[in-house]
Amino acid sequence: MSITRTARRARAKIAASIAALAAGSLILTACSGSSASASKLDGTYYIKDVNGTSQLGQLVVKGNSVSHHEYDCDGVYEKPDVTSTGEFNKDQSQIIWTVAGDDSRNKRTGSESISTSNTSISISGSPYVRDNSDAGKALLDGFKTKCGK
Incomplete structure (x- = not known):
């Protein structure tokens, strides 16, 4: 049982990390887009x-x-x-x-x-x-x- 719980926790942490990275990537992309157009x-x-x-x-x-x-x-x-x-x-x-x-x-x-x-x-x-x-x-x-x- 403890192996199953550990695996679920690991998958949940990985999924949360991926979601956080994706959200951060979107924010950075949005910010760089506005400054790139302003910088021209x-x-x-x-x-x-x-x-x-x-x-x-x-x-x-x-x-x-x-x-x-x-x-x-x-x-x-x-x-x-x-x-x-x-x-x-x-x-x-x-x-x-x-x-x-x-x-x-x-x-x-x-x-x-x-x-x-x-x-x-x-x-x-x-x-x-x-x-x-x-x-x-x-x-x-x-x-x-x-x-x-």
């Missing part, structure tokens, strides 16, 4: 004349975190004039702004819809181009020329 967006993006101003808009993406900075000619080499932070929603169709900058010109509040491509992120229809793309390099060169730097 990682980088720095720019837009000219952000919010209808002559300022340069910069969007920095790190995983699911997003920061938005606005620069004038002097600030682009130092500290941004306006900064906001946020994060992507689960399906990366929106940015939810969590901390708005204290500048009254800041337009980044609530949430905004986004669409993405390999070289850009559009926020509410305004395209931010990746800094190392041809369009991004041209935009930055034009801003530097305008600012006389």
Whole structure:
């Protein structure tokens, strides 16, 4: 009898271990899937004349975190004039702004819809181009020329 009980306990422990490993594997797969899709967006993006101003808009993406900075000619080499932070929603169709900058010109509040491509992120229809793309390099060169730097 004791051999039967020992065998049953061993099988039960093995089954529990397999179930735990399977559950852990599913959790890790789910986590790696979301960070993998977020990481393909990682980088720095720019837009000219952000919010209808002559300022340069910069969007920095790190995983699911997003920061938005606005620069004038002097600030682009130092500290941004306006900064906001946020994060992507689960399906990366929106940015939810969590901390708005204290500048009254800041337009980044609530949430905004986004669409993405390999070289850009559009926020509410305004395209931010990746800094190392041809369009991004041209935009930055034009801003530097305008600012006389």
